Ligand SMILES: [Ca+2]
């Protein structure tokens with residue numbers, strides 16, 4: 001390590017160690033145990049499935065309306081630290097987003113019975129162009145509600161029994177939840193040992209606030225062996241889902257260290273009250289996957305040239321948190337590593353009510 005380099009000093013490591021040591025007591029290690037149990041559960045179920053939703057569709061030809069009865073949800077994943085969720089369902093008949101219906105919240109259950117009926121006025125001839133969109137959420141009293149997953153139904157006329165009463169049970173999918181994309185450029189100057197990441201813009205970010213928008217800023221962490229060496233952030237853009245930044249963030253990384261580091265990039269929602277929340281993350285580096293690695297290699301292949309790409313954001317899910325650990329840390333992750341990474345992604349651990 002280059003001792004004269006501000007991003008790679010020994011004191012930096014020592015400081016991280018002491019921070020980690022300090023935070024261990026405050027962070028309640030039993031919380032990690034809960035997380036690891038959740039991961040085991042997720043592995044045993046189908047990939048991308050978050051339980052299933054039972055509902056009934058019917059078309060009333062006289063009144064020209066689609067009748068949707070949301071019956072119940074089954075085997076929902078736990079979103080709260082208590083090991084349960086507070087589910088409710090929002091429903092749209094796309095492409096119309098103005099008419100939104102929503103069930104009541106059912107507290108502390110993974111198998112809620114809703115039995116609520118919703119009506120969507122729509123001409124029968126228009127049905128082939130419409131899509132029924134269910135979003136299952138976990139209510140949280142003091143923070144943004146977490147999305148559990150979605151179900152989309154289209155091609156109504158192909159459904160058996162339709163337009164008569166049609167009972168359906170569909171898997172709730174998490175995969176199609178869109179968090180938005182982030183565009184940034186990477187540029188490396190080997191002689192100066194300077195890594196520049198220019199945050200350009202983001203698009204279609206997930207709305208985190210009740211206003212239907214977010215207050216996004218981007219936090220970039222320089223990571224080495226699962227430890228955060230440095231972090232920098234952009235300015236905050238208020239009340240938008242399509243922020244434009246054009247802000248450069250510079251890290252000093254000597255060529256002999258460039259293969260050891262990676263960047264963890266988190267798009268955050270600023271909140272005036274309460275703590276800021278992660279909208280989505282992406283990672284670039286030698287040990288990143290897919291585009292994150294390709295972008296990094298392209299940067300190294302063409303030194304001194306800024307190279308820009310769009311990156312889809314992924315959610316900080318516990319599963320990814322663990323797979324990230326196993327891919328980055330070797331051979332065995334310690335609790336210290338867990339702490340650092342968890343805090344890097346989420347800030348101090350916040351226990352929802
Ligand atoms: Ca909750």
Ligand SMILES: [Ca+2]
Pocket residue numbers: 208209214215269270271272
């Ligand atoms: Ca906000």
